[in-house]
Amino acid sequence: MQTVLAQIFGLLLGAVVLVWLFKRVGLPPILAYLATGVLAGSHGIGWMAQSHEIHFIAELGIVFLLFSLGLEFSLGRLMAMRNIVFGLGTLQVIVTSIVLMLILLLLNLSLLTSFTIATLMALSSTAVVVKLLKESGDLKERRGQLAIGMLLFQDIAVVPLLIILPLLAQSSGSEGIAFALIIALTKGAFVCALLWAIGKWILPKVFNEVALMRTDELFVLTTLVVALFAAGLTYLFGLSMALGAFLAGMMLGESQYRHQLEADIRPFRDILMGLFFVTVGMQLDILFVLGVWYWIIAALALMLVLKIGVITLLAQLMGERKQDAIAAGIMLWQMGEFGFVLIALATKHQLLALEHASFLIAIAVMSMGLTPYLIERTPWLLKQFGFLKMPRNKWQQEPTSSILYRNHVVICGFSRVGQTIARFLKPEAIEYVAIERNPILVQETKVAGEPIIFGHVKQKDILKSAGVEHARLVIITFTDFEQTQVVIDAIKQIAPTVKILVRMRDDSQLEALKELGVTEVVPETLEASLMLVSHVLYMSGVPMTRIVRRVSKERRNRYQFLHGFFAGDKFDSEETNADRLEYLHVIALPENAFAVDKNISELNLEKRKVSVRALRRQDREIDTPSVKTILLAGDILVLQGKPRRVERVERYILDGSE
Known part of the structure; x- marks a missing residue:
């Protein structure tokens, strides 16, 4: 037990140090995780032993990654991409495999070995590409959709490969292979239909009930259970766990809980994805790489040129822009994580020699490590070859915050106070978006056409979905001081300069809120007292003009800003x-x-x-x-x-x- 704890501690310590170091020099965190695995594995320092349990837990990172990717899609959007998924995706796998197989046959490899290696190299890394696309904000760009569409087909293509490779090793006839494929496709269609039915009719009701409980832990647990249930269901039917998670996410992508689900799954996804890349790095044998480095470089160059060329040609034949086609090719030039599974399977059935397996593992790890570097420099590469006509800043979109809203007001909490604020903003044509965690209220106001997001305002992902970085003002309408502190801290981490207006019951926490960076605090007791005394004075015969003057003076004494007007600079704290x-x-x-x-x-x-x-x-x-x-x-x-x-x-x- 102590040995296991020491290994885990060493792994975490190494990951923290290397991620910090790589970020300091401008390198992606993926490379830091790979380097951690190289050091921790049996071919490095050797403090972390490889085990089936660790690899299984690491695969959960891919499950959660595909679940969050599914949240970005809907059934309608997937059907709109069917030409990319089943058209371009099919052609990419088939053409790449055939070309690679011909090259390998010319190198005097056997037919079975050539077929195995070619199909492995035709697949790309969903884990690397999707993570980089989500970080860069290119997921909804055309180049990102091309890459995602081909990756989805590749994930589907893994299933028949898992069936074909053992049958080829047993020299089964074509009838046996065809029968096995028909069975696999039937099971796949059944489990997809089952997941679709569950996602369509059961999951919305489940999440409605869970959201009504207003318990963060229960919502997170339910999200994890749903993702793992979908992955486990497809796994039981002999399909990819990632495919099941993607389908479950896609079914929930049309619900009002999409933003909250993604925010809840993200911490688990990022941690487990880091562990996955560590396990990938653990498989790299540095001594083997040094021994055949020239062949590895040649193979990487061949794969880079070939896959980019094939994808570019096929995408252009289907009417895509050259720059999008090349960018998609750069994203997908590497080998994928399912390649490790297929390499192990092919080695077990003696379709690959051990030296071939080691060579392919080295290519897979190094290509996955080089991909972030190449994707980051894609605009520069395209510009050098004359394919990019637009400026670099137009190529790269803002990845961290929603661009649906800009110069708007974010209303945190959409009960009576939030709705009253919204009613006053509408006639002034001031755009706003509300964040609310009451599912019934969200559903009712969405039907009425209100711009509202379901979620907890203390989570930065939800605030980013509301575009808080581009907001002119954030209004916190609830009065709980502890919760308000957490929300203010989250807002300031994302948008340090945004103005924040807070509602409180009284002035008891005024100084503490000012220190946190709140622009103005509106106490209910003061406003209620002013309105009450206004009625008392009016009913006592005091002229209305005198009442308005007195009340206005009290407000001026209390507030630094014009009451009811959003603009204006903050007074200096040293003013008298x-x-x-x-x-x-x-x-x-x-x-x-x-x-x-x-x-x-x-x-x-x-x-x-x-x-x-x-x-x-x-x-x-x-x-x-x-x-x-x-x-x-x-x-x-x-x-x-x-x-x-x-x-x-x-x-x-x-x-x-x-």
Whole structure:
């Protein structure tokens, strides 16, 4: 037991150090995991022994990866990609295998050995490519869809290969192979239909009930059980576990829980994927590589040129752009993780000699290690060969946050307070998106056409789905201080400069929230008291103008920002209380206003000791307008100064009177 703990500790320590080191020098984490495996394996330092259990756990990383990939798809989208999956994917595997097999036959290898090696090299790594696509944001680009479509067919093609290789070793006739393939296809169709039925009618009801419990642990556990159940079901039928996980994710990809499911599965996926790449690295024999390095380099170069050439040619014949075709070829030039399974199977049935197996393992590991480097430099490579006409910054899309929303308001919590805020934002044409964890509320508001996401706002993936990095303001509508702290911390990690407005029951946590970086805190007790005293004074005979003046003064004493207006800079923390009592006033410029078509410097507001704190023009805000900013009809100005000075400046701006 102590030995196992020491091995695991050493593995984690090595992974932490190498991932940090590789990131410092700008290399992908995948290479760090591979290097950790090389050091930890029997061919390196040897502190980690390979075992079936470790490999099985590592394969769960692929299961969760394909589950999260399935969440990005839907049945309709997959059917729309059928030409890529079953057309381009089929041609890529067949043509690549035939060309490689002819080359190997010319090298005097036997027919069975040539067929085995060619089919292994025709497959690519779903784990590497999907992980890199999700990190780079290219998953929804055309080049990413081409790669995913071919990978999906390759995962399906693994199933008949697992059947054919043992039968070839037993020299069964063509009738035996055909019968086995028919049985496999029948089982595959049955399990796919079963998973589709479960995902269509059972899983939505299960997640509805789980979401109503409002328990994070239960939702996470249910997500894990569903992914593992789907993977286990396909495994029992002799199919790939990854295929079952993908189908389950695809069925749930159309549900309102998609974002939350992906956020829950991500930690397990990333950790287990790291373990998977460690186990891949453990299979590389450095001494063997050094002994035949020239043959390995030649084989890598051949595979690189051949697979990119075949994919580019086939994709262009199907009408794809040359740059997308080449980019997809660069993504898929490597050998895949299923190759290790097939190598072991072929070696067991004596279809491959041990030296051939070692050679293929070395090629697989090194090609998977080189892929992140090549994908990252794809725009540069395309530009060098004259295939890329657009700038690099247009090729690379923003990967970390949703681009569906921009310059919008994020409402955390969509109960009565959140819905009230939304009702006021709509007439002003201010875009917003809400995040809510009540499944019934999400379902009802989605039917009503509200832009809402199901999920927990404390998770960064959910905040990114709402585009918090591009938001003008984030509003936290619930009053639980502990939960609010967690949400603010998550927001600040993603968008350090975004303004945050928080609702609280009272002022007791005001200073703590300000230290966390909150822009403004609105206490319910203060607002309730102000509205109550307004009614008391009015019903006691006090004139309404005097009531409004008194209430406005109380609000100005309390809030740093214009009440109900989103723009404006934060006051300096060292300002005196007298400065905080300065009046904030809004002026809308009509077409005939004196200040229209004049810049701010022409108005000489500094001499009048009044400043323009913010300017709102149509759908955008200028927090600190320049003195050279020309004012237009319809602009909304926020003036700051002593009350009488602001009143005089207002008259001057509107009609020019001093």
